[in-house]
Amino acid sequence: MLTSLHIEGDSLLHRLPVRVKLIALVALSIVLFLSGSLVLQAIAFVLAAGLYLSVGLSLKEAIARVGFVFLTIFFLAAVNLFLLPVGEVATLTLRLMALVLFAAAVTATTTISAFMDEITILLTPFERLGWLRAADVSLALGLVLRFVPDIFARYEAIREAHRARGLPIRPLTIIGPLIILTLKDADTIAAAIDARGFRRQ
């Protein structure tokens, strides 16, 4: 149900470590936002598009992934045409498209476990301060992935129950039972986690 947006492959971005890619993404956004040069944004856009298309996605899939975000960008660009000079609109639009494409390329070339390793490292200072434990973050993430299919099955069961009674399917009558039924499991799950000593408390 929850399949990662990562794509197998051996492109340049696949081989780079996550940290380099994330720093590159941050650096690119800072540089592009500080610069008002249309030429620079256009170069960044062409490079980002080239990178994104070289990660091994089919053209259809590649367009589908950024389609919705591009739609918002184009809509706002169309509005901007009435309010701002054309050159500025082009700069702003190219900058956003370049960033979105580069971000999509990073997502497509990085596995969840690579991201999690990096997040664990980023959380180390907070762990030293005693604010949280990196292991808890991974545990919570694992719990979400484990329980999404269960909760979706529960949603379908409640929907079927509505159908069987000839009731219209309304968010209100579905969300209440769905949340109560799901959260009521919390005690059992917490007891199961503690019984196995996963958190070493």
Place this chain on the structure above:
Amino acid sequence: MNTRDLVLIALFAAIVVVLGLIPPITLGFIPVPITAQSMGVMLAGCILGAKRGALAFLLFLLLVAIGLPVLSGGRGGLAVLAGPSGGFIIGWVVATFVTGLIAQRTVREGQAETRQFIGFFLASVLGGIVVLYAIGMPWVSAVTGTPLLTVATGSLAFIPGDLLKAAIATLAARAVYAGYPLLPARA
């Protein structure tokens, strides 16, 4: 943090993912289709309270960032966060916190039902609409260059739908509060 709170946070993040899988509803009198997921902020704040609600959304944000297609319509990844509406998604964390803060201050056990409804509705509107737009709109304006006033005018189209969401979230939160109260047990 005890294990139960950790599990509640994870389960709520999972509920928000599932709300994104439910097909959006279109209503005749409102121009924008209503996605169940966008009610998550109000629900998380009103049901789990400020701290746990905000942590549930921080966890959800993490799922988006590491490339899981958990946003409604199967979207996800860093591209969405880099796009114009990234501010709204990051704003969810703060909006949930404020919603929870207000709900914790206004709703108590033993109050008349109407007062609880008013408390939850107030929390949903102030946190889930006012705070969220206060973060999301300047963000749109900053990254796209569209003047803030234009963005604000355009956003008015979403307000009727948002008020309806706040009403649904209020009723659902109050039902959960009556059936399985979690708000008082503050994390």
